[in-house]
Amino acid sequence: EKYNVLPLDDRTIELYTTRRPGSEVTRNTFTFRPGTARIDRFAMPDLRNRSWSITARFALDDGLPEGVIVAGGARTSGYSLYLRDGAAHFAFNYLGDVTTVTTPVEAKALDGPTLEVVARCAKTAEFEGEVTVEVAGRGGEGRQIRMLPWRQTLFGLHIACDLGSTVTDAYSPPFHFTGRGLVVDYRLQDDRDDLRGATEAAAEAEARISLAEQ
Numbered sequence: 073e074k075y076n077v078l079p080l081d082d083r084t085i086e087l088y089t090t091r092r093p094g095s096e097v098t099r100n101t102f103t104f105r106p107g108t109a110r111i112d113r114f115a116m117p118d119l120r121n122r123s124w125s126i127t128a129r130f131a132l133d134d135g136l137p138e139g140v141i142v143a144g145g146a147r148t149s150g151y152s153l154y155l156r157d158g159a160a161h162f163a164f165n166y167l168g169d170v171t172t173v174t175t176p177v178e179a180k181a182l183d184g185p186t187l188e189v190v191a192r193c194a195k196t197a198e199f200e201g202e203v204t205v206e207v208a209g210r211g212g213e214g215r216q217i218r219m220l221p222w223r224q225t226l227f228g229l230h231i232a233c234d235l236g237s238t239v240t241d242a243y244s245p246p247f248h249f250t251g252r253g254l255v256v257d258y259r260l261q262d263d264r265d266d267l268r269g270a271t272e273a274a275a276e277a278e279a280r281i282s283l284a285e286q
Contacts (some may be wrong), residue, residue, distance in 0.1 A: 102258040104142070106232035108251065116144055116229040119151070120219055123261040125192045126153055132187050136177055136249030141189070144241070146227040149220065150280075152239040153191050154247065162205050162250035163240035164193040164217045169241050175205040175212035181241050186253070186282040193217070195263050231256060 113168050117124070128141045136158060143152040144166060155177075163172045173191075181187060190206040194214075199221060204214040227236040233251035267284045 073170045073259070088128040100262065104229075104231045104256045106254050111229040111231075112216055112236070113228050117260060119144075119193070120221065120264075121191055122264045123195045123201065125190055126175045127255075127257045127259070128153065129186055129255050129257075130249075131253035132185060132221045133252055136182060136187070137249060138236045138247075138252070139249035140189040140230070140232065141249060141254065142229065142231055142256050143174070143236065143239060144227075144229040145239050146236035147238065150227070150236075150239045152234060153189070154234075154243065155189070155249075155251075156243060160205050160207050161242065162188045162203060162214045163242065164203060164241045166218050166220070171203070171206045171215055171217050172240065173203050173212065173215050173241070175207050175210070177207050178210070181208035181210070185189075187220075 076152060082174050104111075123285045126142060130137065136155060138155050138234045140152060140154045143151050143154075145152075147165070147168070149167055151164050153162075153164065154161050154163075159174050159176045161172055163170055177187075188206075191203065192206065192211075193201040193203045196216070201217055201219065201221045202214040203217050204210075204211045232254055233246040234243070235246050238247075253279070
């Protein structure tokens with residue numbers, strides 16, 4: 073009481089899973105390209121308990137390329153978006169239980185100079201969602217996934233390769249992406265209560281800073 077520090081905050085896991093107001097991870101959009109260094113788990117896009125999309129665009133020079141587009145995590149948990157055997161795949165690893173969504177790439181999708189592949193998750197309940205994979209605007213059947221309340225990986229995020237102990241056994245590392253001109257865009261939705269609170273707190277903090285600088 074003497075130093076005005078009461079009441080003390082006895083939260084543990086709640087603080088671990090909530091984004092710090094004003095931090096970089098309150099962003100809802102991210103863009104990555106090949107050559108990006110490994111992204112630390114606390115700086116990578118936060119997909120937990122929310123709706124999101126990962127959109128990859130790349131050139132079609134000599135047919136459909138293969139390889140990892142983006143991989144976050146490792147064998148114990150995480151996700152990977154990759155191309156193999158004429159199809160786009162999204163593998164989601166929940167404590168070693170891997171769910172894979174696959175959409176074949178039709179021949180007509182290869183007629184243009186570029187191709188767009190989208191992995192999309194629509195939140196259906198707390199820490200649950202339905203994942204679909206779209207190729208050139210055509211989506212396949214969705215599958216349900218479960219999400220952990222804490223960050224799922226110690227290994228961070230890799231672009232155009234998977235340098236960890238891979239999320240899925242469907243390929244061997246590093247499974248470099250063989251295409252050209254790859255751009256990966258993340259779009260995150262604020263359909264999670266603590267994220268809404270973090271966004272509001274960040275806006276309030278920025279307003280206070282602006283007033284203090286006047």
